[in-house]
Amino acid sequence: MFRHLLKYSFKIYFYNKANMMWNFIFPFVFISVFFLALGNLSNPTVEFSKDPIKIAIIDTDQQEADNIAEFLGNFGEEGIAEQTKSEETSSDDVFIKYQLTDVENAEQLLADQAVQAIVKAGNPVEIQAYNNLSKVKSSLLDQFLESYESIRKTTTMIGDRYADEKFSDLESFAGSQLSEQEFNEIMKQTKMDILAKHEETVDLFSDESESTEFSTSPLLIYFFACMAYIAFYPLNTGVSTLAEITANQTGVGLRNSATPISKTKMFFAVFIPRWIIHCIFTLVIYLYVNLLGVNLGNNYLQIIVLLLLGTTSAVLTGTAIGALFNFNTGLKIGISIALPLVFGFASGMMYNGMPRIIAQYIPWFNEMNPIGIISKGLYMLYSDTTFTRFNQQIVSLLIIIGIMLIVTIFGLRRNSYESI
Amino acid sequence: MKTNRKVAVKVNNLVKRYKELVAIDHLSLEIYEGEIFGLLGPNGSGKSTLINSILSLLKYDQGEVEIFGQKMKPTAYNIKQQIGLVPQEPTVYEELTVYGNIDYFCGLYIKDKAERQALVEEAIEFAGLNDFVKFNPSKLSGGLLRRLNLACGIAHKPKLIFLDEPTVAVDPQSRNRILEGVKELRAQGSTIVYTTHYMEEVEILCDRLSILDKGSVLVTGTSAEIIAMSALDENIELEIYGMPNHILQELNDNSDISHLDYQDGRLSIKTKQGGIGLLGILHLFEENSLTPISVSSKKPTLNDVFLEITGKELKDNV
Structure with a gap:
């Protein structure tokens, strides 16, 4: 039965044209536009x-x-x-x-x-x-x-x-x-x-750091944030995953809830294929970035681990939002689109001085901003000679993933609803 | 009325509130195994809320629900295994074909692949979807979509089926197909809970029914019992010229007749059910050598009874 669910969950997600458009084509377009807009990324300024x-x-x-x-x-x-x-x-x-x-x-x-x-x-x-x-x-x-x-x-x-x-x-x-x-x-x-x-x-993410006007690849900083944004983009997939199995959110959610399958089993059966698909998407986009000639650093394995953890945290953040809040699915999808943009902005995707401003006034926000953490991780892999600070970012992401998974499972334990 | 029939669904003193609004108000109900049970009620009367409460998808404030003698809970998977749900709106995956949708939902109940395949094919046949198995739902007409919705809910051959307004907005052919299908399901031994706004469907299909309003059961019984229980009159219209005054007076004095009007050869009479009736009136005319040119009688329908007991004002604002 679990295999049956896995098979169909994969099909349902993969055959959805809107999913393909927004979760796969759009990131490619976004990265390409970013690449063209920033220019000269294949030969970053000052190393x-x-x-x-x-x-x-x-x-x-x-x-x-x-x-x-x-x-x-x-x-x-x-x-x-x-x-x-x-x-x-x-x-x-x-x-x-x-x-x-x-x-x-x-x-x-x-x-x-x-x-x-x-x-x-x-x-x-x-x-x-x-x-x-x-x-x-x-x-x-x-x-x-x-x-x-x-x-x-x-x-x-x-x-x-x-x-x-x-x-x-x-x-x-x-x-x-x-x-x-x-x-x-x-x-x-x-x-x-x-x-x-x-x-x-040159630490962009510290409020005490120097100006980076002439320092390590300022254009790359934008691109780190952009890559982090793309890794965290599938937040809406998490929201839609929960909507599909929750009786008070969608019609199919109602129908699925009336079947003799436990919520937890159904959640993992629907979540796992989507998570895998998005991890593959993220890897393909990273490959594409490399093909464009953008050098994000030579620590390929670490970059891949970081991006995959970022994608995992995104999908699970979406499921946590879906499981925790009662407002309608449309609003949740809206939030799942807006949230990565806010996180991306705070991470320097639009203005590379933003992380330092955030660090100065609301430092806690940088600690809980997954896009900031991914972006910082990419930056540290690029600039640091050791993995000490990078490892801290990995730990931060693992903590976020853990919290979001617990929140999702906790929220899913509700099997009946106040209203449908 | 006591009966020895086995109870499939027993709802006892159910209360469901949405803040100040009482959606289900101390409702009790018994649905017997093997019957088609109609749930009638205006919009907002609590039909869908009742079904969702019975299925334990909705939290209720008070009361209990038993299905096949076992207490229904959200985690009562052994009971859910025997239930089929056909929601009001067609609820299928746009990404899957007709076959894929039926196979998906059937697979949530039936593990064995070969058995499932046979059941899916049977459901396709049952719903008359043979020519559309490779179609996606977006390519189907409203009627076909409703039939697919039905097939998804019944493919696993459930013992208890909830059909929530399955014939809304379908053409007469599809509607007929669905109604025939529902009868077939009963013949196969399923218990069916059927909600609808169409009174004629209830009269054709349902063995028994309850009329709900404001979260309460107003009346339960067979169609005939409910019509008989109502205080509605039979309307009799006769075309007859030269009515003698003493006959008119005799009719007027009859306590079964609540209303009488004679103008230009047209006699309108409203008579209580079980009273003098059309036969009694014709007999009186025969005794007095009177022959009407035309006669018509209109007995109260379930629709008349429904409007009578739930009120004629618009209910959409409830």
């Missing part, structure tokens, strides 16, 4: 490591200049003119490009916009001038120089101690110097600090 910070280092103090150049060599490469990265350097590691030069030439380079800042090597090292340097990059440059200062101070302190004869002999001095392993450890830590700073400064 940080592909657009390093360019600086000129004034080498008045040759020793200091060499020291800072040596330090920066760990995070980038020398040579402003070269357009391509050196073969030895991994593309992900090129955060900075620098040029040792004198004051006049540095100023000329800045005026020509060949560099974005002039750094004077000295004690302390300082930034002398900026030109066209975004807040994000400025913040990161500060972080580099802070790290350098920190290492230099440590080295100076050791030198001073030696000078003050606090070390009894050369052997102990040698023992107090930074070993290669320790140095590498500091470098690694610095790199992590830099990445953390980068994530923090």
